[in-house]
Structures are given as structure tokens and as C-alpha cells.
Amino acid sequence: MQVGASDDQDMVEIILDDLRPRITYQSALEIEQNLRVACKHAARYDRAPAYFWRDVNMEDLNDCPKPHRGFRRSMLVPNVSSWEIKANPPLVALFFDGIGREMDYELGIKLHQMIRRAGRRAKAWGGDTSGNVRMLGNLTNAEDDYRLGLG
């Protein structure tokens, strides 16, 4: 399966086989966290250690241009209006306008890093130097986890 993400001015284009959703950098930075959390959830079913995802090379995050002086917006517009991420262990799925693709969590975690890098680059292009803290939790029922042998 071909996956990837690239920045185009203040937008991010995601590659999911034949799908090419183009989204704002704000959405990209939301998606990357949701995808990371979904991948971590999916990985539990494979008995992968909780820290498995840190093996992904995050150094690419330093590959980011200096933010533009002052806000600017491109004339580009998103070509999708909604997105959704689902964990279907051991797979994760990304949907854009209801059309999605599934992948294993290891590929998903690589894609999350690509999206994060592209999102940060697009944010810099737009001259946005704000720092946003986001917390996202995957809350589950202990009884369900126990029944599934997840501890």
C-alpha cells in the first residue's frame, strides 16, 4: 500500500493509494495525533509494547523551514470536508468524506509521522508560530480489555 504526506503551501496532501485528500494544516495536526492514538490502541492487540511507536524516526520533525514573517494564506482549498480515524485492531483506517483505506498499525505510525512533518511545514509556510497543546485519550473499559486479554 502506498502512503505518504506532503506539504503544499499551507495545505497537506495525504497519499492513500489512489486517494489524495488535501486538508488544512490544522486538520493534519489533529489527524496525526488521532492516528497515533489509534495505532497505539491497535498495537495492544498485537501485544506490541506501548512504546513501540517511538522507534519511528521523529528526527524529520527538524526538517521544517523558518516560519514566514506574518500570516498568509494560499488560494488552495481542501478537497474533502470530513475525516475520521478508526482502530480496527490490528488495523487502523482513515476515512475522508466516508471513503477510506485500512492499513496495519506499523504503517499507520509511519504515516502519522509523515503527516505530522508535513503539517508542521505547512504551518510554518502559513506563518503560524502558535504552539498548541493537545491531549487525547483512548479510554476503554477494563472489563472489555480483560476479556480480550489485553490486561
Place this chain on the structure above:
Amino acid sequence: MSAFTNLAEDDFLDLFFTNVAFPNVGDAAGLPPSVGANNLHASLHVSDGVSDTSTLQTDSEVAYTGYGRVAVARSVSGWTVASGTVDNDSLMQFGEMTAGGPDTITDVGLGFATSGAGVLQIWGQVALDLVVNDGVNPQFAAGALDVSIN
């Protein structure tokens, strides 16, 4: 135009979550860790009732019978900071509901009070709302509570 560098972002997260000094702020030693590291206490909230303007950890906090905030050590054994992200190192299990529900959990908070009003420091959403009825025991598995700076 200005921004925290990637290094400074991690240093801030280190200080807040693991009580490791934020170096080179003012002098080489920087902002020191607090004398008492204390714990971060996680809370569960309903009705999308917390936001940036919330101040009390009791805002829209669940109150079912059996519930209690979960303490996580404010140390490198409690949290891992890496590349602008933080997540919990160990299972965080809230009490099992024995009465008082159902509650639909929409948000999670972090503060420093074991119980009572305290001060809500960070809040976030849960990926999927969890409906808690009698017998349900909410938990975050190791790594399931994810904080990111972008």
C-alpha cells in the same frame, strides 16, 4: 515572529510532566523542578463540559460511586517525553462504577489535587466517548493518554 524551539517544547513538557529542570532559562540551571514533585491526577468529565476557560477540576467531573482520580507520578517513571509528545508509562485505572450512572465520558483532565476543586491544568477529549454503567471500569492503557505540542 517567534516560537518555542523543538528543544524548548520538550524542556517545557519535561518540567511539567516529569519535574526535570527546564535548563538554560535565566542561568544554566534554569527553571528548577518543584521541591515536591507531587503527582498529576487524572480526572474524567462529561457533557463536553471543560474547555480552555475551565479552572476547577470538578467542572463537569463524573461523580459516580466508585470513581476516584488517578495519580500518576510526576517523574520519568510516570511519563515519557519525546519529540514534542508525552504519554503515560503505566496503566491508569479509574474506579469501577457501582452506582450513580450512566455517565458518558467526553473529556479527561489533569491537575494536582487528589480530590476536590483543585486547579485544572490540561484538558483533552477522549477519542471515543465511553458510556459508563454499573460494572464498567474506565482506564487508559499504557500510552493511551497522549499529549502533543504542535
